[in-house]
Amino acid sequence: MIHKSKLPNIETTIFSVMSSLANEYNALNLSQGYPNFKGDQKLFDLVTKAMNSGLNQYAHMAGNPDLRNAIAQKIELLYSTTYDPETEITVTVGATQAIYTTISTFIRQNDEVVVFRPAYDSYIPTIELNGGIPISVQLHTPDFKVNWDEVKGKINSKTKMIIINTPHNPSGTVFTKDDMLQLQELTRGTDIIVLSDEVYEHMIFDGEQHQSVCLFPDLKLRSFVVSSLGKSFHNTGWKIGYCCAPKDLMDEFKKLHQFNVFSVNHPTQKGIADYMEDPNSYLCLPDFFQRKRDLFLDSIKESRFKFKPSKGTYFQLLDYSDITDEYDLDFAKRLIVENGVASIPTSVFNEDKLDQKVLRFCFAKTDDTLIKAAQILNKL
Ligand SMILES: Cc1ncc(COP(=O)(O)O)c(C=O)c1O
Secondary structure (H helix, E strand, O other): OOOOOOOOOOOOOHHHHHHHHHHHOOOEEOOOOOOOOOOOHHHHHHHHHHHHOOOOOOOOOOOOHHHHHHHHHHHHHHHOOOOOOOOOEEEEOHHHHHHHHHHHHHOOOOOEEEEEEOOOOOHHHHHHHOOOEEEEEEOOOOOOOOOHHHHHHOOOOOEEEEEEEOOOOOOOOOOOHHHHHHHHHHHOOOOOEEEEEOOOOOOEOOOOOOOOHHHOHHHHOOEEEEEEHHHHOOOHHHOOEEEEOOHHHHHHHHHHHHHHOOOOOHHHHHHHHHHOOOOHHHHOHHHHHHHHHHHHHHHOOOOOOEOOOOOEOOEEEEEOOOOOOOOHHHHHHHHHHHHOEEOEEHHHHOHHHOOOOEEEEEOOOOHHHHHHHHHHHHOO
């Protein structure tokens, strides 16, 4: 090719690789993070109604006003804090676009961005595309606990952003209040922006409270909160998310957003806004997913996999070190080809492809799929 690649080291995302292998071998697909069940018919009807009522032209650049109001109300109900729907909330094409645009808005050549590994796979390419330098903090099994002194040691005058993700994909761990207080102290008085990926905010278990950055007043001042309505309401293919930030930061974000996307699918926004009028639409999610997690874990309790129950997200890590010492990618491929179950090897999200001998399984699946997958895993 005569053109020099801007991302020479980037390969096809692991999600596409594992899903296409799963399709080829007709495997039970617990790899990619999406449900294999239908979302709520009421939501489909509301989106259809919005379409039939004529909301089919460009929405407002920041998002349909009803949806921005619904998001603001949800945040107020859950976290007792406010974002102005006029100026501090923008609807995006999935959380991915919110992440992309936030990084692109603020990261310049040689700016450093602290990233916790394993990290969702869009962060680092986006940082690099903007000339930034990802600074990794590797977390370790089984607790994936952050050592904040280590983070402190990586912060200097070039640090422009810290990306956090709680509940955390792929580990299923959550930041505690103490973690957030440490982050607040670390960034206090700096111009570091915190990009807080909270797409799994409604999938949190065992009575834990989600510790959003917006709960911490000083942190909120420097943070973008990113969430995903596609994920929350079981329709990842709709690609609809949002972000919230104080007005001065959001004004900058919108300068890019208006030329990157301009506006997001309109009837879907209105349908979701109407759906969210009933807070139960999101308040029911922790119990719904905890039941799935428990079913999956109960079904594999006699297996040779070791695990700590996921505290959030719809992912469960399983440690396979008692079964084989294969490299995780090799084992994950063999599980598909020989056994018919697809998962995600986590080394791809780690610094230097660190192999932690764990695979990630998505439990946002029908009970039937979870039970069938467990039966196979129990035989290994
Ligand atoms: C941590 C994390 N952030 C962002 C996303 C992307 O969300 P969306 O589909 O809304 O773009 C995902 C999807 O799996 C994710 O796991």
